[in-house]
Amino acid sequence: MGLLNKLDDPYYGGGIILGKVEDILNWGRSKSDWYLQFGLACCAIEFMAMNASHFDFMRFGCIPRTSPRQADFIIISGTVTFKMAERIKTLYEQMAEPKYVISMGSCANSGGPYWEHGYHVLKGVDRIIPVDVYVPGCPPRPEALEEGMIRLQEKINKQAIFNKRKRLAEEEQKELIISN
């Protein structure tokens, strides 16, 4: 990134970085996302391949955590049945803010091959938890998941951190105006 180029130049930058606190915080946050180690179905095998030698997920700064309390984001990798859906909601609620969700594969996006006759398959995980990035495919290639991860990093980079209450109040007022 541009930051590192500045460090090389002893006269111009002089090792001093000027920037908004928000940007620097977001830069750090987006480059060290820890995920909840959690596999559901077929996509979990591709997710394992993503963790292994050829694709190396850890170069995005992603480290697997086995507890939702320590995780920044969760990858819903596979078919969500009704029986599993309540567990996923519990897991999501146990995660600390700020938290993100990547929905991996057709099953988690919309029910996939089970959308028509799957009598107890949840038709899309976004019916129970908010999803940030959808990765299509059945199952998606690890390259597709990499793209999804880059999209998530972009999203985190653009996020506003400060004056949350003020922003929320403004948004509420806007909504009120629209609804009225």
Place this chain on the structure above:
Amino acid sequence: MSETKKVEFEYSQIDSERMRLNVGPQHPSTHGVLRLEVELDGEIVTEVVPHIGYLHRCFEKHAEKMTYPQVIPYIDRMDYISAMNNEWPYVMGIEKLMGIEVPEKVEYIRVIFAELNRIANHQIAIATFGLDAGAFTPFLYLFRDREFILTVFEKASGGRLLYNYYWVGGLAADVHKEFKEDVLSIVKQVRETNKEIADLLIYNKIFIERVANVGILPADVAINYGCSGPVVRGSGLPFDLRKDAPYSIYDRFDFDVVIGHGEVGTVGDCFDRNIVRFHEMEQSCRIIEQAIEQMPMDGDVREKLPKKIRPPKGEIYTKAENPKGELGFYIVSNGTDKPERIKSRGTSFVNLSVLPEISKGYLFADLIMILGSVDIVLGEVDR
């Protein structure tokens, strides 16, 4: 000096409270979404109750609603680690019902892909088993090799994991020109890596301490529970459908059935189940080499594909040796293009049922190893 009174007791006299512990459905060692309800006496497992159904995807319901070729993708998604093997018994059953003779070339390609997928499955099984024991390096080595196998699958079928490649009467597409060279280079690579894995993991002192004499499954219990595949072969029974009830062209190849001998512990422990998988990879390599040698390269793999798949009224049970054991399909046809009913005998489901029997009396940490050595896939347990 006052006399100190020594309190003597035996372990069995201590009456400790039993603890009930839930393992899963979100747990890194349950290999999916399995929930185990464990009763513990101190750290010793006294009872295990597997709770399944977290990945039930209603295969039989789909089989009622879809036409025969449309069912194949759902069979892929049952045991998603070895999808090529899964399709085979189903396709074979319909071929038998309709009386289709598949061409020679198709049979050879099917054998080669099935054996390659067996290697890929055992690579995952050994890698995750090592991961349960805390060995991360073999996981990286084995997954590196698995990618080469997936590349060949991808060149033929277009899919990395789920293929929809074995069709009734033939294959979805022909193999590429350099197929034989690619496969032989994979076989060479697998053998090289297996030498490394033997030093790194299989005969590692730390690993042996962890898995020897743990989760002993006697042969009679294995038979009573209906186990098959490496689980029953680890107990010393040479039961392999490729030898016992040869289907397709398996009678043409020379290979051995690997069984467990109790090299470092008792026959039927976790080590034996793992070593069976390890040596089976070598046997698969031998079959692939022979098949590559005999395989004709000219010929059309799609020439016998029927235009309308409408098997005559009747029913059939076909079985094949999956990497995890015997996979069978019971197909009932009513003469239309949709099956009346398809019942599948899921290997992992049957193998999982033996877990409560063999994990009693071991430490809780050993339960994780026993579960890993049985090698289940939850997609096939719940279906």
